[in-house]
Amino acid sequence: MSKINYPKKILLGEAFGFAVIILMLWVDEIYDLPHRLLGAEPTAVNTVESLFETAIILVLGLVVLTISATLANRLQRSDTEKSRLFGVISHDLRNPFANLIGNADLLRKNFNTLSDEERRTLSSGIFESADKAHDLLKNLLDWSEIQLHRSIPTATVCDLRELVDECIDHVGLTATRKQIVITNDIPGGTLVNVDETAIRSVLRNLLSNAVKFSKAGGVVEVVGKGRGGKVRVSVADRGIGMSRNELRSLFRMETRLSKPGTSGEVGSGLGLLLSHELIRRCGGKLKVRSDSGKGSTFSFALPKVKGQKPAAKVSTRAEENREVNLQD
Structure with missing residues (x-):
């Protein structure tokens, strides 16, 4: 027998409750229980009034059940995400x-x-x-x-090429071990107005993912193309790629994608989920193109800035320490 989860039990209980209310309404209308219990003469059945009251109860019931279903789905999703996070902590x-x-x-x-x-x-x-x-x-x-x-996005002006170089250095040891070359084709002096901490996290995760799924001796390319007031950043690899089914579940916590890299590297699959959410909170969208056996390309657009100087540079470690202190 299939197991009924907790949110479904809540909805079934509410539906049963409204059904009992409607049943009691019609029993009272037909048998006029209050008058009979008091020994008074029963009143005539008013079908129109009872139908109207039933309709009102049904409408209210549907509204309540709709709200409850929405809240139940959120509860179920939250519970699933919590279980996945515990899995990441305990295993990965x-x-x-x-x-x-x-x-x-x-x-x-x-x-x-x-x-x-x-x-x-x-x-x-x-x-x-x-x-x-x-x-x-x-x-x-x-x-x-x-x-x-x-977390509230805080935009500052920064040099995109320098930011990408910093993130490439971060994954440099792993890339060198696999003899993977990472190129930065973003023009020097490309200024963007972004939450630097968030975009740094996105770039690190995308580069780590590209190196993880690239074959030894491969190439990972970071490209920036300006269009209008934006610059589209792409991180492309020529690795193992993903199937259509894998793409469908890529940014969903309940079906978090985690598979070993080309050298057996393990991972949580959380980096891509986080990158997707960070880009979304910054007002953008993380897009992906991938073919199984041919590689993947992740891209997102950033607002471009002209005629301004980048904000004063804060070291990554110092910035992370500041974040931890703020959280404490």
């Missing part, structure tokens, strides 16, 4: 910490017997695992801020 966050602890333990126990090259390899592994854990934690914090409606 465990992997980078396990690698970090494992490499650190090897380095600690065998430090004197390891060669310089082996120490460098273990140190790089420790850094990469810590960086992945940091990125995942930041994505989780950003996602929770969005869900709680605490």
Whole structure:
């Protein structure tokens, strides 16, 4: 027997309640129970009045059930998202910490017997695992801020090419290990008016995703094309791509897409969801084109600015620390 979930039980209970009210109305109209119980003469049945009252109750019932169904769907979606987030925390966050602890333990126990090259390899592994854990934690914090409606986009003028270069540096170690070249074809001096923290997070996630699903020796291209008062930013790879079914579920928490990369990399699938929400909150839309086996292209438009200087640069780490302090 199929299991009835909690929101459906609520709706069935409300529908049953309205049915009982209508039944009691007609029983009272036909048998006139109050008069009979008091020993008075029953009144004549007024069918028109009863039909009118029934119609009013039905309309009110439909309105209440519609509102309840909407709230029940939101409750169900919220519960699903919460379960998925717990899955990310319990499973996906465990992997980078396990690698970090494992490499650190090897380095600690065998430090004197390891060669310089082996120490460098273990140190790089420790850094990469810590960086992945940091990125995942930041994505989780950003996602929770969005869900709680605490994050408010704050636009500033920034140099888009410099911002992209910074994000390319962030994924440089992983790209180098897979011998993947990342090109930045955005013209120098391209100024945009955006929430720099949000767009930095989007670019990092898109670049990490492109590197993850690119084959060794591949190329990832970041392109910016101006049109009118906007510049469209595209992050394209020539990796494994996605099927139509995967594209349909790409930006939905309940069907969060998470599959291993070309070198077996694991991920939460949360980065693309977060990027989609951040672009939406900034007034844009994250678009994707993909063919299975041919690669994917993610793109979004940003408002272009002319004749202004970019805002004073704040280091990424300092900015993130400021965000954490504000949250505390």
